[in-house]
Amino acid sequence: MKLDLRTAARMLQFDERADRVVPPTGFTARLTLFSAFAMAFLAVFALALSLAAGRVADRWGTELAQSSTLRISAPAGEVAAQTEAALRVLRTTPGIVDARALTLDEQRALLSPWFGTDLPIDDLPLPQLIDITETDEGYDAAGLRLRLAAEAPAAVLDDHARWRRPLIDAAARLRLLGWASILLIATATATMVTLAANAALAANAQVIAVLRLVGAKDTYIASAFVRRFALRALTGAAFGTLTGIIALMLVPSGSDTAGVLTDLSIQGIGWVWVLLIPPLSGLVAFVATRYAAARVLEDLA
Amino acid sequence: MIELENVAYSYGGGELLTDMTLKVAPGSFHFLTGPSGSGKTTFLKLCYGALQATAGHVRLFDRDVRGLSRDDVAVLRRKIGVVHQDCQFLDHLPVTENVALPLAVSGQDPDGAEANLKELLAWVGLTSRADALPPELSGGERQRAALARAVIMSPDVILADEPTGNIDWEMSQRLLTLLVELNRMGKTIMIATHDLGLIRAAKAQVQTRVLRISNRRLQMAGADL
Numbered sequence: 117m118k119l120d121l122r123t124a125a126r127m128l129q130f131d132e133r134a135d136r137v138v139p140p141t142g143f144t145a146r147l148t149l150f151s152a153f154a155m156a157f158l159a160v161f162a163l164a165l166s167l168a169a170g171r172v173a174d175r176w177g178t179e180l181a182q183s184s185t186l187r188i189s190a191p192a193g194e195v196a197a198q199t200e201a202a203l204r205v206l207r208t209t210p211g212i213v214d215a216r217a218l219t220l221d222e223q224r225a226l227l228s229p230w231f232g233t234d235l236p237i238d239d240l241p242l243p244q245l246i247d248i249t250e251t252d253e254g255y256d257a258a259g260l261r262l263r264l265a266a267e268a269p270a271a272v273l274d275d276h277a278r279w280r281r282p283l284i285d286a287a288a289r290l291r292l293l294g295w296a297s298i299l300l301i302a303t304a305t306a307t308m309v310t311l312a313a314n315a316a317l318a319a320n321a322q323v324i325a326v327l328r329l330v331g332a333k334d335t336y337i338a339s340a341f342v343r344r345f346a347l348r349a350l351t352g353a354a355f356g357t358l359t360g361i362i363a364l365m366l367v368p369s370g371s372d373t374a375g376v377l378t379d380l381s382i383q384g385i386g387w388v389w390v391l392l393i394p395p396l397s398g399l400v401a402f403v404a405t406r407y408a409a410a411r412v413l414e415d416l417a
Numbered sequence: 418m419i420e421l422e423n424v425a426y427s428y429g430g431g432e433l434l435t436d437m438t439l440k441v442a443p444g445s446f447h448f449l450t451g452p453s454g455s456g457k458t459t460f461l462k463l464c465y466g467a468l469q470a471t472a473g474h475v476r477l478f479d480r481d482v483r484g485l486s487r488d489d490v491a492v493l494r495r496k497i498g499v500v501h502q503d504c505q506f507l508d509h510l511p512v513t514e515n516v517a518l519p520l521a522v523s524g525q526d527p528d529g530a531e532a533n534l535k536e537l538l539a540w541v542g543l544t545s546r547a548d549a550l551p552p553e554l555s556g557g558e559r560q561r562a563a564l565a566r567a568v569i570m571s572p573d574v575i576l577a578d579e580p581t582g583n584i585d586w587e588m589s590q591r592l593l594t595l596l597v598e599l600n601r602m603g604k605t606i607m608i609a610t611h612d613l614g615l616i617r618a619a620k621a622q623v624q625t626r627v628l629r630i631s632n633r634r635l636q637m638a639g640a641d642l
Contacts, residue, residue, distance in 0.1 A: 136510065137507060137510070137518070137521070139507070140509075322505070323507055325505060326505045327518075327522060328467070328491065328494075329467075329494075329499055329501070330494075330495075330522055330566065331491050331492065331494040331495035332491060333487075333491045334488060334491075335488070
């Protein structure tokens with residue numbers, strides 16, 4: 117039984133009379149519908165997780181890639197001089213666009229999530245922070261550290277790379293896991309549909325014998341099963357996807373602290389992927405049933 | 418039409434049929450006899466391409482079955498109407514749809530052939546049972562419905578495997594009358610049966626040729642028939 121586009125189109129063409137030749141099978145119908153429903157539901161979550169992880173990785177990458185922080189931890193009398201020296205070094209370092217010492221108010225704002233807004237910051241021996249903005253190409257961190265050691269020994273350079281890299285790696289890995297889950301879900305759907313189709317074909321061996329007796333081609337016989345299973349998978353997946361979307365909407369969001377867990381939603385182009393879940397489920401069922409039908413028809417020949 | 422040349426068929430290591438040669442002429446009426454298990458059904462299956470000969474050649478309408486795909490054989494089978502002893506229906510569909518099944522599988526619109534379908538059901542005496550499901554039919558009604566299904570595509574050949582095996586004498590005579598009528602219309606008929614009464618009744622109405630399968634071989638039956 118060959119499969120080209122014309123045969124595939126003929127197999128999917130609605131034909132009420134051809135569909136009636138296979139008796140309704142309650143068990144396999146329910147199994148296929150439920151499997152497609154459950155798998156689509158899980159696929160929505162896997163997709164949301166993958167997309168959220170991708171967004172977080174992109175955001176962290178963009179926000180942190182071109183900025184660094186310099187910390188001046190010196191005795192109170194030397195902070196201003198060392199800050200000035202450090203700023204001079206930074207402004208003459210290739211790859212640095214801007215370097216600016218944070219004001220007391222800005223440093224207070226940074227600490228307020230932990231200590232509140234009334235913190236008497238003037239009385240605390242806080243280090244002076246310098247915010248560095250890099251060019252796209254960045255700067256030579258090792259060279260800068262050497263120069264700072266000579267001219268502002270109290271300065272400690274934090275280029276964010278040390279803790280940024282693992283976070284971005286983790287987010288990227290989470291995104292990959294999401295897609296791998298979707299692939300596994302598709303494989304599991306195909307397996308379950310194949311099992312259900314095999315059961316339906318085996319239960320209808322007598323029907324197949326009658327159809328062959330009256331001159332039915334394999335394509336005609338297979339179509340009756342393929343259409344039925346593809347339609348069931350499409351219906352189940354549509355309901356599963358819809359339920360998944362509703363469930364996602366019920367997950368609390370946290371826009372201020374956007375991370376994977378609080379940003380588990382579908383946005384923008386992600387909707388295209390979500391809307392593709394039902395037709396892709398139908399396609400998986402079509403291929404799986406056609407494969408099962410070809411094998412069973414060969415065995416019964 | 419149907420031609421067998423030195424055909425043999427083996428299954429499970431044993432040879433069921435051997436060295437069978439036969440040429441079925443258009444418009445002829447054949448009986449195939451032999452004891453139970455002699456291979457009559459297997460022979461008929463070879464004649465409509467449901468089985469592949471393990472040796473020799475089976476030609477259906479001048480085409481060697483061996484070189485054909487399953488789909489090609491399916492198309493050829495539409496020119497051969499088959500009536501089984503157990504009829505083989507789709508039990509969930511009414512008689513009308515079962516009879517029209519060959520039209521549906523060959524891509525013809527059964528609605529367009531509705532008049533023919535009614536005429537055919539009237540011919541086999543099943544007009545009042547058109548909407549019944551196959552399990553609701555009597556043995557004779559099932560055989561007549563199977564005959565109607567076998568002839569709806571107006572095939573050139575009709576093969577019947579023990580068509581009177583499960584029905585009474587009166588009903589088998591009625592079925593024979595229909596088959597004789599088809600033969601007079603020019604159809605080629607081959608009936609596998611061990612019902613000698615049926616063969617004698619047919620010989621009284623049409624010219625028949627009686628074949629016997631004995632010791633795995635095909636022979637012409639003796640004059641006692």
